[in-house]
Amino acid sequence: MECQERVEVPVFTAVEKEVFTRQIYPLRRPAVLKDVPLGPCLEKWTVDYLAQKGGDRDVKVHVSSAPQMDFLHKNFIYRTLPFDKFVQRAAEVKHSDFFISEDESYYLRSLGEDARKEPADLRKQFPELAEDFHIPPFFEPEQFFSSVFRISSPGLQLWTHYDVMDNLLAQVTGRKRVVLFSPQDALHLYLSGDKSEILDIDDPDLQRYPEFGKAQRYECILEAGDLLFIPALWFHNTLALQFGVGVNVFWRHLPTECYDKKDPYGNKDPVAATRAMQALERALGIMDELPADYQDFYARRMVLRIQSRAYSSRPVEGAHGHSHCKSALSQPD
Numbered sequence: 096m097e098c099q100e101r102v103e104v105p106v107f108t109a110v111e112k113e114v115f116t117r118q119i120y121p122l123r124r125p126a127v128l129k130d131v132p133l134g135p136c137l138e139k140w141t142v143d144y145l146a147q148k149g150g151d152r153d154v155k156v157h158v159s160s161a162p163q164m165d166f167l168h169k170n171f172i173y174r175t176l177p178f179d180k181f182v183q184r185a186a187e188v189k190h191s192d193f194f195i196s197e198d199e200s201y202y203l204r205s206l207g208e209d210a211r212k213e214p215a216d217l218r219k220q221f222p223e224l225a226e227d228f229h230i231p232p233f234f235e236p237e238q239f240f241s242s243v244f245r246i247s248s249p250g251l252q253l254w255t256h257y258d259v260m261d262n263l264l265a266q267v268t269g270r271k272r273v274v275l276f277s278p279q280d281a282l283h284l285y286l287s288g289d290k291s292e293i294l295d296i297d298d299p300d301l302q303r304y305p306e307f308g309k310a311q312r313y314e315c316i317l318e319a320g321d322l323l324f325i326p327a328l329w330f331h332n333t334l335a336l337q338f339g340v341g342v343n344v345f346w347r348h349l350p351t352e353c354y355d356k357k358d359p360y361g362n363k364d365p366v367a368a369t370r371a372m373q374a375l376e377r378a379l380g381i382m383d384e385l386p387a388d389y390q391d392f393y394a395r396r397m398v399l400r401i402q403s404r405a406y407s408s409r410p411v412e413g414a415h416g417h418s419h420c421k422s423a424l425s426q427p428d
């Protein structure tokens with residue numbers, strides 16, 4: 096696929112809060128941050144140590160027949176395992192105990208105590224391990240939303256999706272490739288809700304997904320100890336090059352009232368966006384009163400109206416809003 100433009104995610108070293116908040120964060124573009132102190136987890140988090148300190152509390156995991164998880168054909172199932180057993184299985188390539196097959200893959204996205212209500216917080220679910228992981232102080236404590244374990248079998252690939260919170264993904268152990276796409280490329284990604292239907296981003300079916308060639312592909316390899324800043328709405332696709340343990344921290348960059356209160360995952364659209372999408376569905380329902388050729392014509396007019404009224408004409412970096420939910424919590428000058 097020659098036509099897709101590739102961009103390397105910029106890398107910054109030994110970034111402190113001041114540099115992050117003044118120079119990196121306001122760009123609202125992904126950035127790899129190296130040599131940011133993350134605590135003793137970098138040395139300590141071996142498989143044995145994780146199993147021992149994490150204990151045997153039950154975790155719900157994705158178990159996948161192939162390493163590339165496929166939400167369209169559901170090639171994965173959810174199963175519950177004690178954390179220690181899960182870590183041991185995720186770290187091995189062939190399993191003597193398995194659910195589907197001896198080479199099945201595992202993925203943990205940790206959950207809150209009451210998964211439907213509470214966001215994940217390592218300090219609550221895994222207090223002993225949480226002590227080893229120091230959250231970089233790049234946002235205000237009251238903006239904190241969740242901290243989530245991301246533990247993957249070697250080769251595990253998570254589909255391209257977006258989240259609605261700002262995110263620091265810490266790759267504590269194991270290498271991981273991350274490919275990102277700008278929110279402004281949403282039209283080229285064949286979205287199904289928050290996910291892209293293009294699962295094989297390295298060898299996509301361009302007959303079926305011709306627009307994908309127009310998307311700009313941002314890419315980075317995270318080494319153990321690296322952080323990746325993923326701004327809200329940036330699409331990301333992760334590929335574990337080795338067994339790896341990550342922790343991602345979501346925080347609110349909009350005022351709290353902009354977010355859906357019943358969102359333990361950090362991926363529900365902001366309330367105003369959901370209302371606008373519902374209004375669009377109503378408008379489309381009204382269009383059913385028209386014959387097909389009129390629907391087509393007015394749909395095109397509506398697209399033009401949306402483009403001229405709501406598309407940002409400026410690049411993302413310059414986007415500053417007027418009303419309360421638009422403006423990010425302002426950064427200190």
Ligand SMILES: O=C(O)CCC(=O)C(=O)O
Nearest residue numbers: 245253258264333341343
């Ligand atoms: O690291 C991963 O496997 C996925 C990370 C992710 O989706 C996130 O941090 O939002």
Ligand SMILES: [Fe+2]
Nearest residue numbers: 256257258331
């Ligand atoms: Fe994500």
